[in-house]
Amino acid sequence: MLHVPGDPVTAVTVQVEINKLRYGENLILGFSIGGGIDQDPGQNPFSEDKCDKGIYVTNLTPDGPAEKAGLRMGDKIMQANGWDMTMVTHDKARKILTKKKENVVRLLVTRKSLEEAVKHSMCKWTKQ
Amino acid sequence: MDTESNYSGYSYYSGRSRGSHRHGERSRDRHKSRSKDSRSEKSVTINTPPAEPLLGDSSVRGEQVQDDNWGETTTAVTGTSEHSLSQEDIVRITKDLEDSVGLDCRRYFTLTLAVILGLLVFLTPLAFLVLPHLLWPEKLQSCGTACEGLFISVAFKLLILLLAVWALFFRPPRAGLPRVFVFRALLAVLVLLFVVSYWLFYGVRILDSQDENYQGIVQYAVSLVDALLFIHYLAIVLLELRQLRPCFSVCVTRSTDGETRHYNLGQLSIQRAALAILEHYYCDFPVHNPALLSASKSRAAKHLAGLKVYNVDGPGNNAAAGLAHSQSRAMIAAAARRRDTSHNELYYEEAEHERRVRKRKARLVVAVEEAFTHIKRMQEEEQKKAPGDVMDPREAAQAIFPSMARALQKYLRTTKQQHCHSMESIQQHLAFCITNNMTPKAFLESYLTSGPTLQYSRDHWLARQWTLISEASVTSGLKDGSVFLLKCVDFGLVATARKIPYIQMSEEYIDPKSHKFVLRLQSETSV
Numbered sequence: 001m002l003h004v005p006g007d008p009v010t011a012v013t014v015q016v017e018i019n020k021l022r023y024g025e026n027l028i029l030g031f032s033i034g035g036g037i038d039q040d041p042g043q044n045p046f047s048e049d050k051c052d053k054g055i056y057v058t059n060l061t062p063d064g065p066a067e068k069a070g071l072r073m074g075d076k077i078m079q080a081n082g083w084d085m086t087m088v089t090h091d092k093a094r095k096i097l098t099k100k101k102e103n104v105v106r107l108l109v110t111r112k113s114l115e116e117a118v119k120h121s122m123c124k125w126t127k128q
Numbered sequence: 129m130d131t132e133s134n135y136s137g138y139s140y141y142s143g144r145s146r147g148s149h150r151h152g153e154r155s156r157d158r159h160k161s162r163s164k165d166s167r168s169e170k171s172v173t174i175n176t177p178p179a180e181p182l183l184g185d186s187s188v189r190g191e192q193v194q195d196d197n198w199g200e201t202t203t204a205v206t207g208t209s210e211h212s213l214s215q216e217d218i219v220r221i222t223k224d225l226e227d228s229v230g231l232d233c234r235r236y237f238t239l240t241l242a243v244i245l246g247l248l249v250f251l252t253p254l255a256f257l258v259l260p261h262l263l264w265p266e267k268l269q270s271c272g273t274a275c276e277g278l279f280i281s282v283a284f285k286l287l288i289l290l291l292a293v294w295a296l297f298f299r300p301p302r303a304g305l306p307r308v309f310v311f312r313a314l315l316a317v318l319v320l321l322f323v324v325s326y327w328l329f330y331g332v333r334i335l336d337s338q339d340e341n342y343q344g345i346v347q348y349a350v351s352l353v354d355a356l357l358f359i360h361y362l363a364i365v366l367l368e369l370r371q372l373r374p375c376f377s378v379c380v381t382r383s384t385d386g387e388t389r390h391y392n393l394g395q396l397s398i399q400r401a402a403l404a405i406l407e408h409y410y411c412d413f414p415v416h417n418p419a420l421l422s423a424s425k426s427r428a429a430k431h432l433a434g435l436k437v438y439n440v441d442g443p444g445n446n447a448a449a450g451l452a453h454s455q456s457r458a459m460i461a462a463a464a465r466r467r468d469t470s471h472n473e474l475y476y477e478e479a480e481h482e483r484r485v486r487k488r489k490a491r492l493v494v495a496v497e498e499a500f501t502h503i504k505r506m507q508e509e510e511q512k513k514a515p516g517d518v519m520d521p522r523e524a525a526q527a528i529f530p531s532m533a534r535a536l537q538k539y540l541r542t543t544k545q546q547h548c549h550s551m552e553s554i555q556q557h558l559a560f561c562i563t564n565n566m567t568p569k570a571f572l573e574s575y576l577t578s579g580p581t582l583q584y585s586r587d588h589w590l591a592r593q594w595t596l597i598s599e600a601s602v603t604s605g606l607k608d609g610s611v612f613l614l615k616c617v618d619f620g621l622v623a624t625a626r627k628i629p630y631i632q633m634s635e636e637y638i639d640p641k642s643h644k645f646v647l648r649l650q651s652e653t654s655v
Binding site for chain 1: 648649650651652653654655
């Protein structure tokens with residue numbers, strides 16, 4: 001599903017609300033991100049389209065706040081607290097997620113299984 | 129009942145058994161026992177029937193002739209005799225005799241032709257200049273300054289021509305080739321025609337009409353010498369320069385042990401290419417050692433000997449063709465099944481041999497190093513002070529040789545090189561190494577690796593007479609895919625020529641300013 005630049009992006013998303021955990025001096029979320037418009041999209045193992053420069057979840061600490069909230073590895077983050085994450089640099093994404101004044105981060109994430117679940121359920125509905 | 133034969137070096141034959149089908153098996157036995165025979169080891173030799181008095185120890189190789197007296201011969205164990213001639217030696221001697229006579233005749237014939245042509249070429253300009261003075265001296269115009277200048281020019285050009293011809297043609301011949309050397313023959317014919325046409329012109333226009341213009345005659349002679357120099361230039365280009373540019377890659381393989389080398393040759397005729405290959409052969413290929421081939425021959429003999437095919441139905445059978453075909457297939461199938469054990473034997477035998485060689489080599493190296501420590505070079509002053517026990521290199525070599533002789537002999541025997549090196553040659557080599565301050569390792573190098581054929585003594589050159597076998601005519605040029613064979617008494621060299629391809633090269637210009645790079649990262653940050 002190649003995305004042509006300029007076209008609107010449509011995706012099935014799910015909201016994930018993560019409460020930041022205090023770890024010493026820092027507030028951590030418990031996952032790692034990769035990607036960004038200044039990075040090489042060809043090396044992203046999780047993206048379907050190798051030109052996709054979005055932010056992806058590349059690592060998840062087990063039993064961390066992110067995993068408990070329902071985030072999974074390979075998820076693409078579309079929005080974080082209202083801020084767009086599809087066209088940001090890697091550093092900007094990091095800054096958006098690690099604001100010291102915020103304790104909660106609400107992410108809109110998309111994954112392939114969501115699309116398929118929707119298709120599956122739509123199929124069932126049309127059959128009925 | 130028929131006697132059994134065991135597959136060792138000894139074979140027993142009884143006078144009683146004479147079945148026709150046993151002959152084949154026996155000849156294989158004979159072949160096998162002979163192949164294990166080598167001059168320096170004691171072996172069993174079999175006296176052949178007295179019909180062949182020339183052969184002392186009967187080393188007739190590979191003859192499978194059915195001899196009716198064969199079954200009746202009894203064995204006799206003799207030692208190897210020192211003065212026996214083998215069949216090979218006889219063949220070689222007769223060949224040498226008959227070929228040397230023929231070759232010399234041809235060589236002298238071409239030499240005399242060349243000398244006659246050379247004399248004709250050199251004396252012609254001088255004759256042109258001298259004849260008018262002899263035949264009509266009164267009528268001749270006197271030679272002016274320009275004319276005398278031309279004399280000097282003729283003299284020097286003739287001198288240059290003489291030197292050039294000596295440099296190009298009067299070199300000792302490298303070889304005798306089977307067919308005429310085409311380019312040389314063509315050049316000789318060209319020169320002859322040229323000189324004859326000049327003489328014709330001279331005879332008709334100058335001698336007959338008795339021309340008085342001496343300067344014109346001198347200029348005519350000068351033009352002859354100039355043209356001869358140009359023909360010499362043509363000769364250089366055709367004979368020497370044309371084949372310098374490599375055009376073919378020739379792969380040369382020795383038929384007995386598979387040693388292969390590749391050579392680059394230019395555009396040559398097949399006989400000249402064969403000559404170039406043979407000269408490289410003597411310098412590059414390691415010496416041919418027939419003792420190294422005995423192992424594979426004995427394996428082959430074992431393969432054949434293990435399967436016996438009995439023709440029960442007799443030779444006149446109609447279905448013999450089909451039967452023979454199925455029999456051979458059966459043999460091959462049986463052989464394929466039997467081969468399961470022989471590769472195992474080969475593997476262990478080779479590993480064992482390797483170990484043995486390495487052990488002997490270690491002992492040899494230690495012995496030689498120790499022997500070399502006993503010798504010390506004396507300085508000049510010491511020589512004058514103590515003239516007591518001073519030895520020259522040869523005596524020094526003889527003094528330390530006995531301590532390493534045994535280890536060296538054993539090593540050479542293990543690697544089957546003992547017939548390549550005589551005691552005399554080893555001592556000579558040792559004296560040579562001592563004189564030139566060589567280390568023990570340098571001394572041993574010539575025994576550890578087998579060098580090219582030229583390094584060994586004359587009797588190991590093994591072949592001075594080579595036969596060229598080729599399907600295409602030997603004076604035709606090399607082509608892509610030409611194959612020819614060079615045979616000598618013991619082995620053959622198979623040569624295959626491959627043309628070096630035509631290379632089409634094109635150019636591409638890359639602006640140095642266009643070399644630009646981007647950094648492609650994929651970093652991961654934990655949040």
